[in-house]
Amino acid sequence: MINKPLQGMSSKILIPNGDQLSFYFYEPPPSSLLPGLVESFGKIIQVRSISKVNILIGEGVNLNTMLFLFTLKIEEICRSKGITLECIIEGENNRQLIEIFKLQYQKISFSQKPSIGERKYGLIEKLGRTALNGLDSCKEAFKFFLDQISAIAKAVVNPRIIRWQELAYITEQTGSRAMPIVGIMSFLIGLVTAFQAAVQLRQFGANIFVADLAALGLSRELSPLITAILMAGRTTSAFAAEIGIMKINEELDALKVMNVDETQFLIVPRIMGALLTAPLLTVWSFFTGLTGAMFVAFASLEVTPVSFLTEAYEIIKMSDLWVGFLKSILFGLIIGNIGCYMGIKTAYSPESVGRKTTSSVVTTLFLIIVADAFVTVMAHVFHW
């Protein structure tokens, strides 16, 4: 029979008594204590011979999940060691609860506990799979690219289907709002380039050529690249994340069932926006970059702004501007397409949005450099 603990002992849970061991719960035990209690019980019965274990759960204690698991585990240990267990549970509620818990516990198959069920592949097979997957996604991306081009062509032929409001909004977001950062970056890069050149040019007294250098470098290479790199960071990622989250929220599904063409609704305005803003920002970047160079020319090479601009105007041929323009158009296409493509390819999980957004920026940067090299080589071959 279990005797109630003496006054003042009620806070003590584990009480040995001869060859008996008693657990008293007269107040709710801190649940972090229970696993340790089971562990020390396991140790105690190894060093002492215990013939009987008592558990008493008082009326003032709610038999919660932890306490149930505790009794269960003690019961298991006692059964395996052949120790008699007396479990006294006070309170009608607690007695009902333990029955419910027991019933539920028996029905659980713990094999259901999730295991990482991914198949393991060998190295060669993994390599092959990765290559094949890469090829597949390239094919898919290319098909997407062609689809978008045809969708844009359709929209240009039939401008009524263009969502002008959305287009204006996107142009503002990707264009006007990027002007400060593009301007500052270009100004600084023009400044730095001119400054580097100034040291060399002064040695030969060829001060005025800083204008040629800045004008040609900026128009053919630097302005399109700076703009595109900034747009990859600002715009591609925004497109991918926006569309990805719309997909998770089932907004794309909703569009589909409302018979709205998601390409015309979402993607065409975005790609057109990028196509429109990339050349415009490039022009803006060209002029701010030139201003930076002009600043250095005036400050450290004694070239006046008037002679700087005259020189720059004379050196720049139409073909230089065309090459820059062609590049910016290509970059705009890449920026818009990759952003939307990655957004559409997002899986239904927030994690995927992050992954696709990252991958959209990285892919865009890669393709921009490739396209840049391609156009530069072509220009060289055909003497543009």
Add this chain to the structure above:
Amino acid sequence: MFSTGDQTPLAVIVRNLSVGYDESLILENVSFKVEKGKIAVILGTSGCGKSTLLKALIGLVPPKSGEINILGEEIGTAGYPLSLRKKMGILFQASGLLGSFNVFDNVALPLRESTSLPETWITEIVMLKLKMVNLEDHAHKMPSELSGGMKKRAGLARALVLDPPLLFCDEPSAGLDPVTAAELDELFLSLKELLNVTIVVVTHELLSIERIADRCIMLDRSVKGVIAEGTLEELKVMDNALVRAFFERKPRFQPGS
């Protein structure tokens, strides 16, 4: 009147509470009480601020003025006591499961974060809770692979995993079939009766309210606050036109008028 012998027989006390977002006030001068071990239902038409009230109670929206007392702890503007958060389970309207964790890990998260239990105990507790909401066969699934009602139930299992004495639920039975909704009602009742859990539920389901509610608190947008409070029977015989419209399922706006 209260024979529980507890110092504070009230689990939630709200006095002259005003809540809102930024400039707009959604609720003004709301006062009510919830007794320990009872189920209180917050009801009202869509957009009247039920979720906002719940968010104020759990400390997600700071109150503009007024007082909240939860389980004897006063919540001022200074912030929400961390220890209190462990004593309450919360089921969000959109279930709030983390998309990058599977169901098991979602339910295990509170245990791993706020206790130092060994993993074997965590597994057993989580599986017991999942069994309680009949999801034990779906432990390995990601939230994106669950139906709406399953998400709700997984969210409930997570809310219950720390055996909280206080449970807040935002529309637990929305999106559930009548059978599952009834099972949920029984679960709430057994939590209340056997474990003495206090439950604050936001719901529109009249049948569910009839089954579980000890007390109803009805909000309305027109007064930005409580228009009626009492047992369901008391509310049903009230003269207030807004209350009557709710129970008689009458539209507020007649088409064409």
